[in-house]
Amino acid sequence: MSDGNRAGAGGDAHGDETPVALITGAASGIGAATATALADRGWRVYATDIEMPLPEELRERCTCRELDVTDAEQCERVVEEIVDETGRIDALVNNAGYAVPGPIEDVDPEDARRQFDVLVHGVGTLCRAVLPEMRAAGHGRIVNVSSVLGMSTVPGVGTYCAGKAALESLTDALRIELRDTGVDVSLVEPAWVDTGFADGARERLDGDRTDAYGDTYAALDRGWVLEGGPLAADPEAVAERIVAAATTASPRARYPVGTFAHFVRWTHILPARLQDPIQRWFGRVSITANRLYQRLGGLP
Template sequence: MRPETVLITGCSSGIGRATAEAFLDDGWTVYATARDTDDLDALADRENCVVDELDVTDDSDVRNVVNRMLRNDDRIDCLVNNAGYAQFGPTEELPVDAVADQFAVNVYGPHRLTRAVLPHMREAGEGTVVNVSSVAGRVSMPGGGAYSGSKFALEAMTDALRWEVEGHGIDAVLVEPGPVETQFTDRANEESDRTERTGAYEWFWSMFEDTEAVGGGGTGAVEPERVATTIVDAANLTDPPARMPVGRLAELLVKSRYLPDSVVDLAIRFARKRLA
């Protein structure tokens, strides 16, 4: 039998690259994609790995990659929507175009890829869509409205998708990492330059300067390989759970959403006063 095939977005580093390697180690044929194929040199020499250029906001890129998979392997067994980034900043200070770009990648990108692969999965009567979300898709914090909003939207879309495709033998799974040891905060810091600082939210920016506060590492962070293992498990399980948190901190943060809002508000006020 030919190996199963997986299409993974955002493989230039971190979770995406680790996921590509984990699928290859598990015997899959991997289509590893990124906006710049130069970032995929480490994967290009691996057997059963095809690297391709893919900007998740570009319809033609999506169409070309999916057609190449079908032409070469005639099957798409799993889609991993991993490409994404975080746009942090207080709501007042975020330009509308920055929020639009956040949703273009984190929400419309997965939607575009999912629409492209579902007809082929339905025809085969099986398949798995894994959407890489975050604990920020369950819990929103100050300065994270745009990022959490995109992940909340991804979670809602995946819940709907799970019920829609169940009768076609297709699974839809959310993987929810907490802090991960990646270059996540490097991109977040770059994107923060787009904000229009008013001087009214310096307590937030003081918190933001501590990169551990925005989930880019530190205590409780997990290695990207651990997230990758969870993604491969989701693809291999016959009946995967709807949500798969990764890391003890992720599990605790997800549970915090069941606390009364008044308790969460009290904790945020305390943190704000300490940073003011």
């Protein structure tokens, strides 16, 4: 029996053994790569996003649904539709997210609140929607796509880091609460990923800028704080870890993605007097590194 079928073992009211996954934020990047990877393994994938229609490649291989994770009624309705159509739901991949960059002082509180609703409350809403079905089936996987920035923050993306830190805590609590139910919960923690995330974040840098944060804005505009440059992982590498969390017999609590993610994740054990200079240093040095990288034509 393949790993994919192992995660979905148990049958359903329709007599179909095909495992079923619900993925949020599937229009591009990590979500699209994960939807494709699970479909390749024989899963029935429900690819969802607030932006519709999804790319043709996904429409050909997945069942697509519009889903705003901040709309509780829509979340419940989509989950009910999946269960009605398939009789099961084996994996939930909470991937939807975006960043509102800028120093804490300059970020509009309403923008920060909406971001938090997607990164944290949307995850909680979907978990509440799928858990009765998973618990009744005696198995299920919840995979939350977090970030190492939930453990080690960077100036200029503080509200995003705060949302990911909250997601880390929510996931840890959920994993412990669901022990012995057959439902496993994992975090996938990349650092930077080569997607449109940085471009979308920079589009939100349109508010007033406090002069005191010149260095922070320079790092956001011209450094690697948002995209990571050559340190960014491919979406497929993150999708590979998500698939592992969804299909392996004994999933881990955390799946850091890439060498740099492991490094960033463990810097949080350092005292603040050592962490803080490292974070400031990275932003400044990344400006020069990015300039040199571009002059070399983007070559490693």
